[in-house]
Amino acid sequence: MKTKLLLLLFSISSLFLKSQEKPNILFIIADDLGKYLPMYGDRQAQAPTIEKIGENGLIFDRAYSNFPVCGPSRASMLTGLYPETIFNETGKGYNNNDLKTHELADKILKQIVPDGKTLMNYLKTEGNYYVLGGGKIYHSAEKSQTNDYSKMINTSKLPAYSKNKKNKVIVEDHHYTEDYEHRDGYLANNLEKKIREYANGIIGDGKPLFMTMGLQKPHGPYAAPTHYFNDFPIDRTHINVTSFFDQPNDVLSTYTLSPAENILKNYKDVALNSENYVDIALGQRFSNLKPELQKKIVHGYYTCISFIDQQIKKVVDVLKEKGLYDNTIIIITSDHGYKLGHYDRLGKYSTHETDTSVPLIISGPGITSNTRTSSIAQLIDLFPTLCDLTSTPIPDWIQGTSLKPILSDPTQKVNQYSYTVVNKGGSWLGKSIINDEGIRYTKYVNKLTGDYIDPPGKSLSQELYDYSNEVYTADNKILDNEYAPFITNLSEAINSFFTTGNYAKVVKQNFVYEAEDAEISGKTAIVNCNTSSNQKHVKSITSGNNHAVTFNNIMIDEAGTYNMNLHYFSNSSRTFSTLINGNTSNYSIPKSGKWCYQGGTPAVKTISINLNRGMNTIKIYNIHSLDKIELDKVTISAKKVPLPISTTIQNQLPSKPQIAIYPNIVNKGEFIKLKNVTKFSIITLYNSNGQLVYKNTLKNSSSEEIPTSKLQAGLYFVKIINNKQIFNSKIMIK
Numbered sequence: 001m002k003t004k005l006l007l008l009l010f011s012i013s014s015l016f017l018k019s020q021e022k023p024n025i026l027f028i029i030a031d032d033l034g035k036y037l038p039m040y041g042d043r044q045a046q047a048p049t050i051e052k053i054g055e056n057g058l059i060f061d062r063a064y065s066n067f068p069v070c071g072p073s074r075a076s077m078l079t080g081l082y083p084e085t086i087f088n089e090t091g092k093g094y095n096n097n098d099l100k101t102h103e104l105a106d107k108i109l110k111q112i113v114p115d116g117k118t119l120m121n122y123l124k125t126e127g128n129y130y131v132l133g134g135g136k137i138y139h140s141a142e143k144s145q146t147n148d149y150s151k152m153i154n155t156s157k158l159p160a161y162s163k164n165k166k167n168k169v170i171v172e173d174h175h176y177t178e179d180y181e182h183r184d185g186y187l188a189n190n191l192e193k194k195i196r197e198y199a200n201g202i203i204g205d206g207k208p209l210f211m212t213m214g215l216q217k218p219h220g221p222y223a224a225p226t227h228y229f230n231d232f233p234i235d236r237t238h239i240n241v242t243s244f245f246d247q248p249n250d251v252l253s254t255y256t257l258s259p260a261e262n263i264l265k266n267y268k269d270v271a272l273n274s275e276n277y278v279d280i281a282l283g284q285r286f287s288n289l290k291p292e293l294q295k296k297i298v299h300g301y302y303t304c305i306s307f308i309d310q311q312i313k314k315v316v317d318v319l320k321e322k323g324l325y326d327n328t329i330i331i332i333t334s335d336h337g338y339k340l341g342h343y344d345r346l347g348k349y350s351t352h353e354t355d356t357s358v359p360l361i362i363s364g365p366g367i368t369s370n371t372r373t374s375s376i377a378q379l380i381d382l383f384p385t386l387c388d389l390t391s392t393p394i395p396d397w398i399q400g401t402s403l404k405p406i407l408s409d410p411t412q413k414v415n416q417y418s419y420t421v422v423n424k425g426g427s428w429l430g431k432s433i434i435n436d437e438g439i440r441y442t443k444y445v446n447k448l449t450g451d452y453i454d455p456p457g458k459s460l461s462q463e464l465y466d467y468s469n470e471v472y473t474a475d476n477k478i479l480d481n482e483y484a485p486f487i488t489n490l491s492e493a494i495n496s497f498f499t500t501g502n503y504a505k506v507v508k509q510n511f512v513y514e515a516e517d518a519e520i521s522g523k524t525a526i527v528n529c530n531t532s533s534n535q536k537h538v539k540s541i542t543s544g545n546n547h548a549v550t551f552n553n554i555m556i557d558e559a560g561t562y563n564m565n566l567h568y569f570s571n572s573s574r575t576f577s578t579l580i581n582g583n584t585s586n587y588s589i590p591k592s593g594k595w596c597y598q599g600g601t602p603a604v605k606t607i608s609i610n611l612n613r614g615m616n617t618i619k620i621y622n623i624h625s626l627d628k629i630e631l632d633k634v635t636i637s638a639k640k641v642p643l644p645i646s647t648t649i650q651n652q653l654p655s656k657p658q659i660a661i662y663p664n665i666v667n668k669g670e671f672i673k674l675k676n677v678t679k680f681s682i683i684t685l686y687n688s689n690g691q692l693v694y695k696n697t698l699k700n701s702s703s704e705e706i707p708t709s710k711l712q713a714g715l716y717f718v719k720i721i722n723n724k725q726i727f728n729s730k731i732m733i734k
Contacts (some may be wrong), residue, residue: 098153187311439483
C-alpha cells in the first residue's frame, strides 16, 4: 500500500514538474478600468493586490486600446488583428455584438485566415497549455464550453452588472452580500478551487497552466457587495470629482466626445438628481448631476476597483500557497479607458487619452521588476507577446508586435505609433494615431470612401492634441501653425499604416461566406449534413429569385474582378443565377454526385465576378422551377498578389536627432545650453504648475542658451518641437 502511494505521489510530482518547463500565465482583463490606480498616481483607488503586482513587474505608462469600446477591443486583442482589418475583410467588427463570443470571433477569423485560431485556442493547441478560466473575456461571458478552454468556468447565469435589474440605479451599494453572488466573485472562487485541483494533479494533464479572469467590474452600474463600501471606505466629503469639463475646440462634439449612451440617461437616480435631466438624456453631461450624485458615482466606481482587486488576491494567494506563483506570468489590463466625468462625460467611445489609454502591468519570471516604461504598447501586441513568452511560434497573420524586448529592457521600443479607430455610428469612423512624442492626431472619415465628413462649408473633422506634458487637454491644435508639420506627418502615417511592417500583412487569401449565415428566403432552409463545412448548408434554391441565399455586407478594399467559388450539391446538371450589385448573370453547373443526405460531398464551380470598393451584395437563386441546388458556402479569392513582408516595425523607427540639454541642474542666473537643434525649432519652458515661462523660435541652426536669471528656483519642463518631432526633458534651478 505504501509503495503504491509513493508511486502515485511520484506520478503527480512528475506531471507537475513537466508542466513547469514553461511559465504559467494569469491573464486578467477588467471591464471599463481606466488608469485610476495607485501606480498611475491615483491615491483614491484602494487596490493593494494590483499595486503589489505592479511593484514586482513592469508598468506600462503608454499602453493603448485599438478600439475604445468593449466588444471590438476584445475581438482585436484575441484574434491579433486590427479592428479595421476585421471590418475591411468581413464587414463586421465595429459593433459590440459582432464578435461577442468565441464562436463568433472564431468564425470571423476563419473568414480572414482559414486556419486561424483565437488566442487561448492557439496557446492550447500550439503552446500545449491547459486553459482554465472564463468570465468576460469576449464581450459576453460564454454560456458553454468553447474551443478556447480546456476547462471553462461558466459565469453567465449570475448577474453581470446589477443584481436588481428592475431597480435601474447607477450606484447599487446594498444589493450584494457575498462575493459569489456576482460573476467576478463566482469566477474567482471557482478559479481558486480549480487551481487547487491542478496543483494536486486532478486536472491539467501535466501541461502548464493558462488562466483567464474576465472581470465585469468596474463597469457600471457600480454595484459591489456591501462590505466593500465598509472595508475600503472613502469619505465622500473628500472625494475628488474632476473639474475638467472643458469641451474641445474646432471639432464637432458628435465626433470628439461620447454619444448619448445609456450609461446615464436610463437610470432613475440620475433623473432624480439632475438639474436638467433632458440635457443629460441628450448629451450625457456629467456636470448637470447634483454634486452628491457625482461623488456617489466616483465612490461606487472606486469601490468596484477594490472589489475586483480582492478577487485577484484570491487567485494570487492560492498560486503562492501551491508553489505556482514564482513561475507565473501575470498580465493585468483593461479593454479600454474611461471618462469619470472628464470632458463632462461618463464612459468611453472617444479617441481622447482618457478612453484609449489603458493600465498594463506584466510581472513574472524573467521580467524587469519595480520598473516603468514609456515605450508604446497596444492591446493587439498581447497575442504575440504571450506567444513569445511561452516559446510558442507567433502566427503569420498577427498584426501586433511582441513586447518581449521591452520586458527585459524598458528603454526598448517596438512601436512607433499606436493606432485606434472608433465607429461613431452611421458612416462615421474616427481614425486616430499617437506618436512616440505624445502627439495624437484624429480624423473623422466615411468608413467606406475614406472622405472627410464635414458640415457644408466647414472643416471640423480633425483633431490634434499635445499630450507630451498633459494628461487631459481640450486644446485642439488643428489650426495651430506650429503643429502643422505634425498634422501632415501623422495624417500620412494613418494613410500608410497598413502598408508597412506587420500591419501590411495581407492576411486574407479567401473570403469565406457560409450559406447558413446568409439571409435566406422563400423555400430555402438550413439543414444539417456531416459533409458540409460546419456540418450545415442551405437547401431548395429553386423556382425564381424569391427562394434565394443573399450575402450582404461583402466588404472589398478595391474594385475589380474576383474569382467566386460556389461549393454546392446537385445530383444532376443544373443552372443557377446571380444578382450582384444589381447585375444579373446565369450559369450552368455539372452534377456534384449524390445529395448531401445520401453521403455526397460538395463540388466547386468557379466564376469571375466584378465587385465594387466597399460594400457588395451577392444573391444566388435559380430561375428554373425544376432546377434545384443546395449551397454549402462561397469563397471569393482576389486575383492580385499579396504585398510581400520584408520589414519589421523595429527597422522603420526613425533615428531621432541627438538633442543635448545641459546641465540638468543649474544655479539661478546660469544658462541652460542646447545643442543639435535645427533652425526654426520651437523651445518652451514650463514651471511645475504647467505655466509657460519661456518661449523662443531658434534662429541659429545648432545651439541655444536659455537664461535663468528671471526664473524662480524649482523644477521646470523643457519642450522642443524639432523637425516634426518633440523632445522633452527636465531641469532644476537652484
